[in-house]
Every structure is written in structure tokens, then in C-alpha cells.
Amino acid sequence: MLKVEWAPLNVPLHRRLETVAAAVEMFLVVLGNVAALIVFAILLIKGNTFIRVLCVVYLGFLYIDRDAGENGGRGFGSQWFRSLTIWRYFRDYFPIDLVKTVDITADQNYIFAMFPHGILSSSAFANFNTNYSKWKTLFPGIRSKIMTLDFHFYVPLFREVVLAWGMGSCSARSIKKLLLQSNDINSEENKDGYTSNAVMIFIGGAQEAAYCHPRNYTLVLKKRKGFIKIAMTTGKSIVPCISFNEVDIFDQPANPPGSWMRRFQDYVRGITGVTPILFNGRGFFQYTYGFLPKRRAITTVVGSPLIVEKNENPTNEQIDKLHEQFCEHLITLFETHKAKYIEDHESVHLNII
Numbered sequence: 001m002l003k004v005e006w007a008p009l010n011v012p013l014h015r016r017l018e019t020v021a022a023a024v025e026m027f028l029v030v031l032g033n034v035a036a037l038i039v040f041a042i043l044l045i046k047g048n049t050f051i052r053v054l055c056v057v058y059l060g061f062l063y064i065d066r067d068a069g070e071n072g073g074r075g076f077g078s079q080w081f082r083s084l085t086i087w088r089y090f091r092d093y094f095p096i097d098l099v100k101t102v103d104i105t106a107d108q109n110y111i112f113a114m115f116p117h118g119i120l121s122s123s124a125f126a127n128f129n130t131n132y133s134k135w136k137t138l139f140p141g142i143r144s145k146i147m148t149l150d151f152h153f154y155v156p157l158f159r160e161v162v163l164a165w166g167m168g169s170c171s172a173r174s175i176k177k178l179l180l181q182s183n184d185i186n187s188e189e190n191k192d193g194y195t196s197n198a199v200m201i202f203i204g205g206a207q208e209a210a211y212c213h214p215r216n217y218t219l220v221l222k223k224r225k226g227f228i229k230i231a232m233t234t235g236k237s238i239v240p241c242i243s244f245n246e247v248d249i250f251d252q253p254a255n256p257p258g259s260w261m262r263r264f265q266d267y268v269r270g271i272t273g274v275t276p277i278l279f280n281g282r283g284f285f286q287y288t289y290g291f292l293p294k295r296r297a298i299t300t301v302v303g304s305p306l307i308v309e310k311n312e313n314p315t316n317e318q319i320d321k322l323h324e325q326f327c328e329h330l331i332t333l334f335e336t337h338k339a340k341y342i343e344d345h346e347s348v349h350l351n352i353i
């Protein structure tokens with residue numbers, strides 16, 4: 001048994017609010033789907049006539065709007081929702097920071113290849129789903145758009161939250177649509193004043209989450225080449241992004257490949273797309289057990305675009321070559337910046353599998 005380490009009693013108010021914000025975000029990300037379904041079912045079954053009519057009208061809207069995620073989401077999301085103060089407290093809980101290595105121009109669209117997934121991609125949430133990161137000042141004119149699992153866009157009520165964050169489906173159709181969007185300021189799609197999309201994909205996805213252990217940067221990338229092919233066929237640059245210390249905010253029980261735990265996780269992921277993880281961070285009043293992440297500074301470093309020449313019919317050899325080039329580019333980014341963010345960094349390297 002671990003010895004429980006209690007939080008001091010005299011925690012300042014802003015720290016308490018940060019903890020509440022982290023709890024709300026965790027609740028939405030982990031249980032938002034299920035909670036929304038339950039709330040909607042209760043309203044539909046137990047509500048008065050007016051509420052039930054509203055629910056049915058909403059279901060009609062959902063049907064008409066069912067392709068919203070597949071079509072890349074709703075632009076840059078809801079600026080009102082992304083600007084709620086709670087997200088600022090969430091950012092400051094860790095705190096989470098964003099750094100750029102080169103300027104990226106808003107005259108074209110990009111694939112942002114994001115690593116590592118971590119358990120719940122908390123830094124990506126703060127940096128790219130909210131208005132409380134340096135994104136708008138570092139990358140003016142570009143929409144940050146995280147691609148997520150398609151089923152989120154079919155859950156009543158919760159889908160509105162996901163769309164308000166600015167997210168889109170990670171299907172090939174949605175990614176291609178965003179990549180091929182016009183960069184002309186006068187076009188209909190750009191009437192929000194932005195002219196470019198950063199299409200953010202967690203290449204390792206849910207599978208990578210199962211490898212997330214403190215100080216371990218195991219990336220599921222070796223066989224993932226779909227994004228390389230999409231980059232080639234559309235001729236869009238690939239920008240690598242690394243979130244340093246994202247792997248440190250939760251623990252999970254040992255689950256080496258081949259163990260019964262990992263086999264169970266892979267089995268559930270095969271059916272649902274989501275990896276079940278017994279993650280442990282800290283609680284409200286103690287630092288030993290609980291579903292809250294640990295307070296740990298996370299910095300997302302955005303690398304330089306790897307320029308991709310358009311090639312509508314790339315051969316397997318051409319795809320493999322660009323994939324190899326991208327892996328080298330990613331390793332260089334990690335090795336160049338790790339000393340600034342990782343303690344005892346000499347022994348920490350990317351483990352690409």
C-alpha cells in the first residue's frame with residue numbers, strides 16, 4: 001500500500017479553482033458521452049410535453065446535421081465556448097504552454113502530427129481546443145482543429161460540446177475536406193477571418209495511450225502511414241508536434257505487450273476504438289489516488305513543416321521514404337528540445353514502434 005500524501009489545508013483559492021477546472025474537464029472527456037446520453041434519455045422519458053417536443057426536434061436537427069463531424073466540424077468552433085474562464089484555470093492547473101520553432105504561414109493547410117497521445121491528451125486540449133493558449137498569437141490566421149473518433153459526433157448534446165471545441169472527425173473524408181479547403185480570405189468558408197486549417201491528428205491514437213507511462217515516450221508510428229499518403233496525395237506539409245511531459249501526469253498499472261491486461265485492452269479497443277485504462281493521478285485532498293491529473297508543467301513544441309510534394313499516385317516505396325524522413329524529423333525535434341523540459345533527459349529518447 002502507498003502512504004497517502006495529504007494536500008495542505010491553506011491552498012489559495014485560485015489553486016482550488018484550477019483543481020475544479022481539471023475535474024470538470026476530466027469528467028467531460030472521460031464520461032461526457034455517457035452522461036449526455038443519460039441526461040438526454042431522462043429528458044425524453046421524464047420531461048413534460050414541452051421538453052419532450054424539444055428533444056424530438058433536437059433529434060431531427062441531429063439527423064439533418066449528422067455529417068457535421070465527417071465534414072470537418074464547425075470551422076474554428078464556438079469562440080464563446082472556447083473562451084470560457086474555466087479553460088484558463090485548466091491550463092494553469094498544470095500549467096500548459098505552447099512553443100513554436102518556426103513561423104507557419106496561413107496561406108496553406110497543414111497536417112499536424114501529434115505525439116505522444118498520453119492518456120487523455122490534456123495539453124492538446126488546453127492548447128488547441130480553447131482560447132487560452134498562445135496559439136492565436138503564435139500562428140495567426142490558422143484554425144487549430146483536433147481530429148477525434150467519429151462516434152462523438154453522434155451522441156446527443158455531447159456532440160455540440162465537441163463541435164464547439166472546434167473538433168472534427170478523424171475519418172479520411174473529414175481530414176481531406178479540411179486539407180483541401182480554400183485559403184482565399186474571400187471564400188465562404190473563411191468568413192470567420194481565418195484562412196488556414198491545422199488538421200491535428202494523434203497518429204498513435206488510442207493504441208499509444210496503452211504505452212503511456214511516466215518518462216516513456218513510446219510512439220505507435222512505424223506502421224502508421226495513412227497520414228503520409230494523405231499528405232502526398234493532397235501535397236500538404238506535415239508539422240510534427242511533441243508535448244513534453246504529457247506522459248507524466250498519470251500512472252497506469254504495468255501492462256507490457258503480451259500481458260493479460262494489455263490483451264484485454266487491445267480487445268476492447270478493437271471493438272470500441274477506445275482503450276480502457278485504469279489511470280491514477282491524484283485526488284482533491286490528497287496526492288496519492290484519484291482521477292485528477294498530477295500538476296506537472298507540459299510544453300507542446302510545434303516543429304517545422306516537412307514539405308511534401310504533391311503526388312496523386314504515390315508508390316509504396318515513395319510512401320516508405322517520406323515516412324522515414326518524417327520519423328527522422330520527429331526524432332530531431334525531440335532530441336533538440338528535450339533538455340529544456342525533461343529532468344535527467346540524457347536517458348530519455350523516443351521509442352518508435
Ligand SMILES: *[C@@H]1O[C@H](CO)[C@@H](O)[C@H](O)[C@H]1NC(C)=O
Nearest residue numbers: 079080082083084131132136
Ligand atoms: C480570445 O483570447 C484573446 C486573447 O487572449 C482575446 O483578446 C479575445 O477576446 C478572446 N476571444 C473571445 C471570444 O473571448
Ligand SMILES: *[C@@H]1O[C@H](CO)[C@@H](O)[C@H](O)[C@H]1NC(C)=O
Nearest residue numbers: 211215216217218256257351
Ligand atoms: C517503455 O515502454 C516500452 C513498451 O512497454 C518498453 O519496451 C520500454 O522498455 C520502456 N522504456 C523505458 C525507458 O522504460
